[in-house]
Amino acid sequence: MLTPTQILLLFGAGGLGTLARYGCHQYFSALLPQAVPYSTTLINIIGCFCFGLIATLFATNENWSLTTRTIILTGFFGAFTTFSTYMYEFHSLLTHGSVLHAVIGFMLQNGVGFLALLAGMFCVRSHPL
Numbered sequence: 001m002l003t004p005t006q007i008l009l010l011f012g013a014g015g016l017g018t019l020a021r022y023g024c025h026q027y028f029s030a031l032l033p034q035a036v037p038y039s040t041t042l043i044n045i046i047g048c049f050c051f052g053l054i055a056t057l058f059a060t061n062e063n064w065s066l067t068t069r070t071i072i073l074t075g076f077f078g079a080f081t082t083f084s085t086y087m088y089e090f091h092s093l094l095t096h097g098s099v100l101h102a103v104i105g106f107m108l109q110n111g112v113g114f115l116a117l118l119a120g121m122f123c124v125r126s127h128p129l
Helices: 004-031 039-058 067-080 082-095 099-126
Strands: none
Touching: 004 039, 004 067, 004 082, 039 067, 039 082, 082 099
């Protein structure tokens, strides 16, 4: 269980992750064509690289507390891009031999996630506020 101080640190890290994502998006959007969502793609790739780097650093160095790991990986990177967490969990399932669970997760998050997006859009368009 997190203490109130740890909760504030997690909250702060999430805020910084959000600001980092926004800043990166603004920067990349000004440089790259908008026909393809390159900005989002780059942010997700950068987030995946950094998440993998830091998660492996944490896994190979016991000096980092679970709280610090949570604040950085869940707080900052959770706000910067949840895609990095998704890719890390997908990799974890594959490396632990849970191929079926990896495929199910992939299909749910991508297939059902996209259908959920369409359903939400349909609900608003069918019943405007």
